[in-house]
Amino acid sequence: MAVIPPDGLNASSLIAAKGAELKFWIIKTNESAEKKVLNVSGTVETLRSNLAAYYGFDLTINPRVETINVPTVDESIRDRQWADLVTLGVEWKETIKAGKRFKLLEPVLDTSKHSVESILSMDQDQPNLLNEETVVHASPISLNPTSASLGSVANHSEPGLRTSTSLSVHNMTPSSEILSTKPTQSTSVSMSSSAPSKQNTSAVQREASILDDISTVIAGLQRCEGLRQVIEQIELGQVQSIRDRYGPSEPGRRGTAHPSWPKYSNLVSKRERIHRVLTQDFAGDKDRFFNFFTVSASSSKKRKRQTEPSAPTEHFRSFRKIVEAIPWCENDISVERQNAEYFDSTGEFSKVEWGNRWGSRNSWEIWRELGKERYDKKGESKD
16 A cells, blocks of 8 residues: 655655755654654655655656745744744743733734723623723724724614714634724724633632742752752652653653653653662662662762861762663673573573572662672772
């Protein structure tokens, strides 16, 4: 069965495509196949030929229809777009902190050529939503249809209607309604904004609180390096809160993660791995765990001279070096398990023989007794 290419991908567009487009189509191809069928790295020609081979395009045939205006990636435009988004994000956060509702578009009334002369009455249909009123008499006036929604427009054909037409503009999202009736010379426009209810105020306050909490947690994780503090961060749920907010919504699928996840993934994963050492290798025994990774004060490179006597300070091995040593420990233990002394009569690995040799020691303790414990690539045991 022929594989259906993504929209916009054909022999013509493939010939004219640049590196960015080729990588984009490869990503779409892998997502459609739900597995990695094409590699996103390589030269432009390699990417082009791989796509052509996968979809069966013949690039040797001169296409009859030339590709016009093939989209290209303009770095400067993209940078400006990201800068605008960052500015918008800062404005949004400050608005939320102030307890207000952030709006992309504010209601706009063009009154540059007209004077304010009187005050309109409050909209009777929704009196609890109005807190400000402004009257504009214009001849004629213009409203920006993309910036405000017209709540109600009086129909001139209705019996008994006065000459002035009342327009209520409420604080809501832009509507697709279009004002087709031209206002008469004496036209009254009521500009009003929604007073935030207790529920809305509570919601924005919670949102602002969450933003502040997440920022505080991230800053705390970045500052704390001590082994005991790292374990506390895990147990307090701080690390999980970062994964929940920025990590992939589907385990193992990075494409479902927040765009900021690459900045925090190492911060989170290293702490999760060190916590697994505690819970799995040391069976949650904190005393045994911290004692094992305690180093003498003289071996700590960060120890400073004390001018006055002080209470004893804990010195633990760097948690980053412990994380780095995890695969080395696992590999050395795996090699040790291949020794014939741990095999039973059938030639298979025997947990009984292993237990007879090492008792209740865990992998890290066995690793130390084997003399293979190390925390850098040169094989040195000290930090």
